[in-house]
Amino acid sequence: MLNNMTLNGYIDCLLHLPVNKKDNLVAPHKAVLLLTILELIKSGEIDRPFIPLTKSLEKAFKATWNLYVKSSGSFKCALNYPFYHLSSSPFWTLVKLPSFECRKEYSLSALKKSFAGAVIDEDLFQLMKDDASRSVIENILIKTYLSSEYPTHSSANVVLSTLAIFLLTVA
Known part of the structure; x- marks a missing residue:
């Protein structure tokens, strides 16, 4: 986990999430999961850095997916992959259950048997609670x-447009 990370540090992490690509499109799963978590924090359903693997999270993930992802068939709505694979990011740690067995099965039921949930870095959690930082x-x-305008993301354009939005919100 990262410690004492600034918003800029997290922006860098978020801009460089390792993601799958298919048909020259960036897999949306990790972004959808993080947007789901942001919404659950905003609504107060998540009130600490622990992200439990619950039916409520599944339902919210599906709703967020349906909001942002076109039903083109390139990607399927699946919470299990981003929940597990975000562990390659420095701000996401899976919390193993005593029954944890190291295996390569990533189904949702297998994840629930092995993990209680995940913990996000405390600094990132605090930023996600703050309205201006959450917006960024x-x-x-x-x-x-x-965004369909960025089928394969361009970090420079995203940083510049997000910085402009952030400056407008704090001005």
């Missing part, structure tokens, strides 16, 4: 991974 994070995720 949302814009980064949407413009980088979900």
Whole structure:
């Protein structure tokens, strides 16, 4: 986990999430999961850095997916992959259950048998609770991974447009 990370540090992490690509499109799964978490934090449903793997998260993920992802068939709505694979990011740590077995099965039921959930870095959680920072994070995720204008993301354009939005919100 990262410690004492600034918003700029997290922006850098979010701009460089390792993501799958298919048909020259960036897989939206990690961005959709993070947007779902942002919304659950905003609504108060998530009130600490622990992200439980629950039916509520599944339902919210599906709703967020339907909001942002076209039903083109390139990608399927699946919470299991981003929930597991975000562990390659420095701000996301899976919380193993005592029954944890190291295996290569990533189905949702297998994840629930092995993990209680995940913990996000405390600094990132605090930024996600703050309205202005949350807006910046949302814009980064949407413009980088979900905008049809950026089918393969361009970090420079995203940073500049997000910085402009951030400056407008704090001015």
